[in-house]
Structure formats: structure tokens, C-alpha cells
Amino acid sequence: MPRVLIVDDEPDILLMLRVNLEADGYTTALAADGESALERIGEETFDLVLLDVMMPVMDGWGVLDRLADESEAPLVIVVSAKSSRRDMARALEMGAVAYVTKPFSPVDLSAVVARVLAASPTELAAERETTLTRIRQEG
Numbered sequence: 001m002p003r004v005l006i007v008d009d010e011p012d013i014l015l016m017l018r019v020n021l022e023a024d025g026y027t028t029a030l031a032a033d034g035e036s037a038l039e040r041i042g043e044e045t046f047d048l049v050l051l052d053v054m055m056p057v058m059d060g061w062g063v064l065d066r067l068a069d070e071s072e073a074p075l076v077i078v079v080s081a082k083s084s085r086r087d088m089a090r091a092l093e094m095g096a097v098a099y100v101t102k103p104f105s106p107v108d109l110s111a112v113v114a115r116v117l118a119a120s121p122t123e124l125a126a127e128r129e130t131t132l133t134r135i136r137q138e139g
Contacts, residue, residue: 002117003027003045005074007037007063008052013102017050017079020106021113034058038066046074048117050109051096053080053087064094075116075124079104089135097124099131 004026006017011032018028029044031037035058037049049067053060060078067073078091081102088099098112116124 001025001027002047003029004113005029005031005037005040005044005046005049007031007034007049007055007060008079009033009055010052013052013079016106017109020110024110024114026113034060034063037063041067041070041074048113049074049076050079050113051076053078053082053091061090061094064091064096068095077112077116079109085135085138089132092128092132092135097128 004021006014006021006028008014008017009032014030014032018030021028029040029046031040033055037051038058041049051060051063060080064076067076076096077098077100078096079100079102080087083101091099097116100109100112119127
């Protein structure tokens with residue numbers, strides 16, 4: 001059963017994501033800021049992190065930066081209200097495998113989570129590059 005760490009400073013988002021992901025069969029853990037997320041990642045093994053960008057203590061950019069140095073870092077899907085092409089490209093360039101903007105449909109997010117967890121590292125890298133190319137061409 002895949003383990004997902006949900007990182008967001010909004011309690012309602014944490015609860016909604018936890019309920020939906022557990023209904024899909026995932027085991028979840030929660031963190032309300034980037035520093036707490038990194039502590040959890042250091043202590044436990046996660047297959048995937050759903051990461052907000054705008055948080056107190058340490059933001060999502062700081063988490064992505066720190067995870068870039070880890071050889072066994074979990075996959076990261078950024079889930080953020082920041083919807084500019086620049087932010088999407090930055091997250092993907094920093095190692096995120098997907099970017100979902102808030103507000104989002106829980107069904108759509110579940111589909112992204114399932115797709116990411118089922119994909120091989122080669123498929124994820126190719127998808128990231130395709131998305132980055134598209135973002136750069138649009139921008």
C-alpha cells in the first residue's frame with residue numbers, strides 16, 4: 001500500500017486530501033509546513049509527497065531544494081494555488097513530477113496520484129520534460 005505524505009498549512013485541505021486518498025487505499029501522513037515534512041521524510045519512508053508551496057516555517061520551494069540532494073527522495077506532486085507558468089516550470093525543474101493547481105477536483109487529483117505511482121522513473125522523466133517544453137513554448 002503506497003504511503004503518501006500530505007504537506008499543507010490549511011487544515012481543511014489536509015483533511016480532504018487524507019479522506020480521499022485513504023478512500024483510494026493509500027496510507028497517509030500529514031505535515032503542516034515544510035520543516036515538519038522534511039522531519040517526517042527523514043524518519044519514515046514515503047512513496048509520494050503532495051506538497052503545497054506557500055506555507056509558514058519552510059515553504060515548498062525549500063522542501064524541493066532539500067529533497068534534490070537526497071538520493072532516496074520520494075516522488076513529489078506540487079499542489080498549489082500558484083498557477084503561473086513560471087511557478088509550474090520552477091517546480092518541475094526542481095524535481096517535482098507533476099503540478100496540480102488549487103482549486104482542484106479530488107477525482108482529478110486521485111487520477112494524477114495513481115498515474116504517478118504507476119509510472120516508471122523513465123516515464124516520469126519523459127512526462128516532466130514534455131510538460132516543461134509545453135510550458136516554455138506557451139510562455
